[in-house]
Amino acid sequence: MRLIIGPITAAVGAAARSLEFMGGVGYLMRDALGSARRALFSKRGRRLGWSNLWEQMERVGVKSIPIVSLVLFCIGSILALQMAPTLRDFGLVVAIPDIVSIAVFRELGPLVSAIVLTGFAGASIAAEMGTMVVSEEIEALEAHAISPIRLLVVPRMLATTVMMVCIAVVGDLMGVLGGMLVSRWFLDLDCLLYIRRTFDILKLQDFVTGLVKAGVFGALISTLACYLGLGVSGGAQGVGVATTRTVVLTIVALIAVDLLFTAVFFFLGL
Amino acid sequence: MSEPVIRVMEVTKIYDGRAVLDKVCLDVRQGETLAILGGSGSGKSTLLRLMIGNIPYDGGDIIGLGKSLGGMSDGEMADYRRSIGVLFQSGALFNSMSVADNVALPMREHTDLPEETIEIVVTMKLEQVGLREHARKMPSQLSGGMKKRAGLARAIALDPKILFYDEPSAGLDPVTSAEIDQLIIDLNRKLGVTSVVVTHEMDSAFRIADRMVLLDRGKFIVSGTPKEMKESSDPLVRQFVYGLTEGPLTDRRRTGGYEDELLGVNL
Numbered sequence: 001m002r003l004i005i006g007p008i009t010a011a012v013g014a015a016a017r018s019l020e021f022m023g024g025v026g027y028l029m030r031d032a033l034g035s036a037r038r039a040l041f042s043k044r045g046r047r048l049g050w051s052n053l054w055e056q057m058e059r060v061g062v063k064s065i066p067i068v069s070l071v072l073f074c075i076g077s078i079l080a081l082q083m084a085p086t087l088r089d090f091g092l093v094v095a096i097p098d099i100v101s102i103a104v105f106r107e108l109g110p111l112v113s114a115i116v117l118t119g120f121a122g123a124s125i126a127a128e129m130g131t132m133v134v135s136e137e138i139e140a141l142e143a144h145a146i147s148p149i150r151l152l153v154v155p156r157m158l159a160t161t162v163m164m165v166c167i168a169v170v171g172d173l174m175g176v177l178g179g180m181l182v183s184r185w186f187l188d189l190d191c192l193l194y195i196r197r198t199f200d201i202l203k204l205q206d207f208v209t210g211l212v213k214a215g216v217f218g219a220l221i222s223t224l225a226c227y228l229g230l231g232v233s234g235g236a237q238g239v240g241v242a243t244t245r246t247v248v249l250t251i252v253a254l255i256a257v258d259l260l261f262t263a264v265f266f267f268l269g270l
Numbered sequence: 271m272s273e274p275v276i277r278v279m280e281v282t283k284i285y286d287g288r289a290v291l292d293k294v295c296l297d298v299r300q301g302e303t304l305a306i307l308g309g310s311g312s313g314k315s316t317l318l319r320l321m322i323g324n325i326p327y328d329g330g331d332i333i334g335l336g337k338s339l340g341g342m343s344d345g346e347m348a349d350y351r352r353s354i355g356v357l358f359q360s361g362a363l364f365n366s367m368s369v370a371d372n373v374a375l376p377m378r379e380h381t382d383l384p385e386e387t388i389e390i391v392v393t394m395k396l397e398q399v400g401l402r403e404h405a406r407k408m409p410s411q412l413s414g415g416m417k418k419r420a421g422l423a424r425a426i427a428l429d430p431k432i433l434f435y436d437e438p439s440a441g442l443d444p445v446t447s448a449e450i451d452q453l454i455i456d457l458n459r460k461l462g463v464t465s466v467v468v469t470h471e472m473d474s475a476f477r478i479a480d481r482m483v484l485l486d487r488g489k490f491i492v493s494g495t496p497k498e499m500k501e502s503s504d505p506l507v508r509q510f511v512y513g514l515t516e517g518p519l520t521d522r523r524r525t526g527g528y529e530d531e532l533l534g535v536n537l
Contacts, residue, residue, distance in 0.1 A: 131365075140362035143322050144376045144424075145351035151379075 028227045029219070032153045039154040052155035060121040060156070060222075061163025065170055067120060068113050072171040075108055076100055076178025084187055096183050097176075097197040104175035105206045110164075111258055113171040114217035117164060118250045122225040125156055126246035129229025130239035138230065148230070157222040164218025165211050172210065205270050213261050217254055224250045272300040275335055275432055275464050276321055282329035283316055283488075290316050292488040293330065298432070303458050303465040305475040307510065308485035309519065314468045315359075317485065318436055321466065322356050323347050335431065352380055355425030355463075359437040361417035363409040369396070369420045370405040376427045395423040399453060415446035422453060426461075433457065435467040439474040451477045472511055476500075484510060486519075 040050060079100050087093050129152065132138050141148045176198055183189035228246045232238040274297035283291040290313045298304050298321075308314040319325045320332060323339050332339045334350055342350060363372050373392045377383055383391070396402045399419040409417060418438060425433060435454065439447040451474050458465050458478075469475050475482060476496045483493040484507055492499070492507050499511055509517030 135365070136358045136360055136362035137364055139319075139324055140356065140358055140364075140421075142324055143351060143354075143356040143358075144379070145348040146375070146379050 024231075025223055025227050028149070028153065028230075029157075029223050031149050032157050032223070032226075035147060035150040036154050036158065039150045040158075052151065053159055056155045056159035057163050059124075060117070060159045061166055064117055064120045064163075064167060068116050068167050068171050069174045071112060071116050072104070072109060072174040073178035075112055076104055076175035076180075077182040078178075079103060079108075079175075080179040080182040081186070084183075088187075093183075093187055093189060094193070094197065096179065096187065096189065097194045098201040100179035101176055101198040101202050102206060104179070105172050105202060105210050107210070107258075107262075109172035109175055110168045110210045110214040110217060111254065113167045113214065114164060114221060114254050115251055117160070117167065117218070118221050118247055118254065121160060122221045122246050122250050123243050125160075125222060125225035126229040127239055127243045129226055130232035130242045133230060133232045134235055134239060153222075153226045153230075156226060157219060160222035161215050161218035164221070165214045168211060168214035172207075209261075209265055209270055213258065216257060216261070220253055220257060221250055224253060272302070274298055274333075275300050276466070277333040278317070278321065278330070279333070280330035281317075281320060281327050281332060283313070283320060283325070284328045290488050291320070291327075294485075294488070294490060296483060296490065296493075298464060298466055299481075301458075301462055301464055302480045303454065303467065303478050305479035305482045306466065306468045306485060307470060307472075307475060307482055309470060309510070312485045313488045314470075314485050315436055318434055318466065318468045322354060322434055323350060352376075352428055353430055354432045354434060355428070355430035356434045357418065357421045357425045357436065357438060359440055361409070361414075361421035363412075363417055363420055363424070365409050367409075368405065369401060369407055369409070369412070369423075372409070372420060373423045373427050376424065380428060391427070392423075395427055396420075398426070398457075399423045400449075413446075415442050415450065418442070418450055419453065422450075422457075426457065426463075429461070430463065432464045432466065435465065435469075437469055437471075438467060439469060439471040444473075447471065447474055448477070450474075454478050472513065 040053065080096050083096060083099055084093060087095055087099075129138075132152075138148050141151060180189075180191055180194045180198075183194055184191050225246045228242045228249070232242045234241075276296075276298040278294055278296040278298075280293040280295055281291055282289055282293055294313075294317065296306075296317075306314045306317060316325070320327050320339075321334065323334070323342070327340065335353055337346060337350065339347070339350070363369070364375065367375065370389075370392050373395050374388050377388045377391060381388075392405065393402060396405055399422050401416060401419050401423060404412065404416065404420075409420070412420060433454075438450050438454065442450065454465060454467065455478055457463050465478075467475070467478060479496055481493065481495055482499050484491045484499070486506060492502060492504060494502070499507060502508060502511070506518045508514065509519050
């Protein structure tokens with residue numbers, strides 16, 4: 001009997017904890033959205049909100065562009081090289097731009113950019129928030145009647161969402177560039193032909209669905225990072241645990257949400 | 271006797287099934303400096319956090335500036351917090367901002383003052399705590415004592431009615447500690463601010479306090495003036511006040527079932 005009840009109890013406990021976690025993240029997102037208008041557009045909000053937002057956009061977005069560009073360039077190159085032997089057997093080397101552009105614009109551009117941003121910005125936001133909890137800064141904000149959500153979470157969430165879309169565009173272009181240069185150097189595929197085929201195959205919806213996903217990924221990264229960072233307890237060790245959990249849980253959540261989006265787009269015929 | 275600005279009425283706070291504060295009663299009177307004394311884990315910092323509204327209580331009530339903290343709406347709590355200032359144990363400065371920006375933050379958030387006026391007020395507040403020339407420094411460039419003084423400048427930025435200090439002298443050298451104490455006395459006398467100081471530094475407490483209360487295991491043991499505390503015949507008070515190695519506090523630690531624990535070990 002115990003052999004049956006034990007695993008069931010554990011499963012129910014894990015499910016309850018997961019639901020509690022998702023509920024907490026949902027509440028944080030709701031509170032942040034609720035206070036976004038006041039954070040940016042009220043008279044006093046304008047004084048702090050916009051300067052915080054620019055600062056975060058630079059930190060999250062601008063500084064991660066080189067690393068995202070490098071990674072997506074490599075991904076585009078790898079894709080082209082991996083597919084080349086098989087496509088050559090069928091005499092379809094010319095189809096490489098089609099596959100690379102669809103894969104990068106619809107899927108790999110937003111997803112890989114989001115994973116890179118999780119390591120780059122998500123971990124940093126969680127560590128920063130956690131350290132602020134440990135050093136009583138969050139408590140001090142509350143004691144001064146300043147909402148940590150409005151002052152800290154909203155700028156980070158907006159910055160990550162907006163910059164994730166921008167980074168995805170840069171990542172898409174770098175992915176295509178990587179595929180193009182590899183095709184030119186190793187597969188003798190003309191660059192102009194590559195670009196023409198890319199434009200021919202890509203539809204607006206490929207671009208837009210990728211960017212919608214990128215925006216949602218951005219919001220997800222910052223919300224999880226802020227939630228786990230603000231929930232830190234137990235000093236420096238707690239900060240380390242929160243940072244690791246942020247990276248692991250965000251990557252799992254990104255892929256799960258990506259699957260959801262892909263399924264929805266598939267059934268909607270997009 | 272002046273009116274209480276804070277009334278703590280039979281307040282209980284429970285953590286993990288254990289009462290950290292057990293039906294505690296306390297009045298903080300207008301204009302006084304009250305020292306809340308107690309050893310580590312006695313519940314004094316928890317009491318401070320309850321009085322500033324950062325954590326909820328599980329029983330009883332706290333009336334702050336005429337209103338129950340437990341029954342306050344978010345807006346009322348924000349108003350209450352704007353009327354108080356808090357100096358945290360570590361100073362709790364925002365590390366990403368300069369000292370001047372730290373002090374300016376409450377004003378930028380809660381007032382419509384133009385930046386030029388805020389800069390003037392920041393200079394005045396920093397001058398009050400002796401940090402005017404360090405305004406542009408980042409918190410990481412400050413010593414422990416300077417951090418506390420900067421935290422104090424931020425706490426008084428909105429001219430609060432009540433100032434709460436959490437261990438203001440902890441970790442400081444005797445001279446810096448005395449400087450902080452003098453600042454607390456000056457603020458109390460010059461600005462008429464009511465001060466609540468949580469501490470276990472007896473020298474500091476005797477320098478600054480008009481009245482003292484001693485907290486032990488979540489309950490108040492005694493309340494009185496510094497003179498009354500020094501003259502108390504209660505063995506626990508005497509041990510705490512004079513830092514004696516023999517007394518009820520150390521006896522309690524020695525009777526912690528050490529022998530039973532040793533005998534219970536399976537070798």
